[in-house]
Every structure is written in C-alpha cells, then in structure tokens.
Amino acid sequence: MYLGRVIGTVVATRRVSGLEGARFLVVQPVDHHRQPSGPVEVAVDRASASPGTLVMLEGSREAALACDPWFVPVDSAIVGLVDEVDT
Amino acid sequence: MNLCRVLGTVVATEKLEVFTGRKILVVQPLDEQQQPLGKSYLAIDHTSSAGKGDVVLVMNEGGGVRQVLQDKTAPIRALIVGVVDAVDVPKQA
Numbered sequence: 001m002y003l004g005r006v007i008g009t010v011v012a013t014r015r016v017s018g019l020e021g022a023r024f025l026v027v028q029p030v031d032h033h034r035q036p037s038g039p040v041e042v043a044v045d046r047a048s049a050s051p052g053t054l055v056m057l058e059g060s061r062e063a064a065l066a067c068d069p070w071f072v073p074v075d076s077a078i079v080g081l082v083d084e085v086d087t
Numbered sequence: 088m089n090l091c092r093v094l095g096t097v098v099a100t101e102k103l104e105v106f107t108g109r110k111i112l113v114v115q116p117l118d119e120q121q122q123p124l125g126k127s128y129l130a131i132d133h134t135s136s137a138g139k140g141d142v143v144l145v146m147n148e149g150g151g152v153r154q155v156l157q158d159k160t161a162p163i164r165a166l167i168v169g170v171v172d173a174v175d176v177p178k179q180a
Contacts, residue, residue: 031127032115
C-alpha cells in the first residue's frame with residue numbers, strides 16, 4: 001500500500017462490465033512527508049474519498065480484490081481515508 | 088522478503104473492513120547495510136510488535152499474504168512478518 005492525495009475526478013461513461021458504479025479518482029502518490037512521489041494515476045475509490053483527501057491505496061492485483069465484484073481490470077484502489085501519518 | 092525500517096504509523100478511521108484492527112505502518116526499504124533504498128510505502132503488521140525505528144522483514148507478495156491471513160480476497164500485498172534483531176553482511180572490499 002502507499003499514500004496518495006486525491007487531486008481530481010474522472011468521468012468514463014463507457015466501461016467494461018464489472019466496473020459499473022465504480023468511481024474513478026485522479027491521485028498523486030505521496031511519500032510519508034506528503035511530498036509527490038511518482039506519476040499521477042487513476043484509482044477506483046472504495047472509501048468515499050474526495051478531492052484534497054489524503055488516502056491509502058493498494059496497487060497491482062490486490063487493488064482488484066478491494067472491488068466488488070473483484071474479478072475486474074483494476075490496478076489501483078483507494079482503500080482508506082488517512083487521518084494522520086505519524087513519522 | 089525485504090528489510091525495511093518502520094518510520095511510523097498511519098491512522099485511518101474510514102477504511103475497508105478487512106483493515107479493522109490491523110496496524111498500518113510506514114516502512115522504508117533498506118539495503119544490506121541498512122541504508123534507505125527506494126520509496127517508502129505502507130505495510131500491515133502481522134507481528135503485533137513492530138514499532139517506529141524497528142528493522143522488519145516485509146513480505147511483498149499478495150498470494151503469500153492471503154495464505155498467511157487465511158483470507159482469499161484480502162487486498163493486502165505488503166505484510167510485516169518479522170522484527171529483525173541483527174543483519175550481518177560484511178562490507179565488500
């Protein structure tokens with residue numbers, strides 16, 4: 001998992017089956033100092049995040065496991081809203 | 088598995104149910120001399136005893152994590168499976 005900041009939303013009306021109802025957000029991955037780390041990506045929102053929110057994400061195959069149904073083509077999913085990072 | 092140093096904790100109240108009761112830690116991958124190597128990321132603590140400053144063993148393979156947690160659909164890829172007491176790698180001349 002990694003940290004990210006939600007910076008926008010994506011609208012995609014036509015999508016593959018299984019992704020109906022999925023919400024796509026634009027996320028900037030950040031490090032533990034909340035500084036940008038790596039390229040911006042699009043993630044499926046599973047935690048009711050909104051732009052500006054600090055979130056935790058899961059990537060790769062495990063991202064799809066956060067979805068319902070989980071047999072979907074997803075490689076990045078928001079799995080929690082971060083209240084605090086204490087480092 | 089990788090050696091990592093625990094940098095701190097993450098508090099997230101709103102999260103998927105599978106994370107309830109699990110400790111989420113920020114870890115920094117280390118090289119064999121315990122110097123930072125690459126980007127920090129988040130891992131779930133399965134030892135119940137890892138804390139800030141500890142060097143830990145992190146398993147980074149989702150299939151293995153799901154077997155350990157006995158949960159076929161857990162969306163977790165990085166799991167802390169050990170707290171390291173010592174690493175002895177002689178420096179190359």
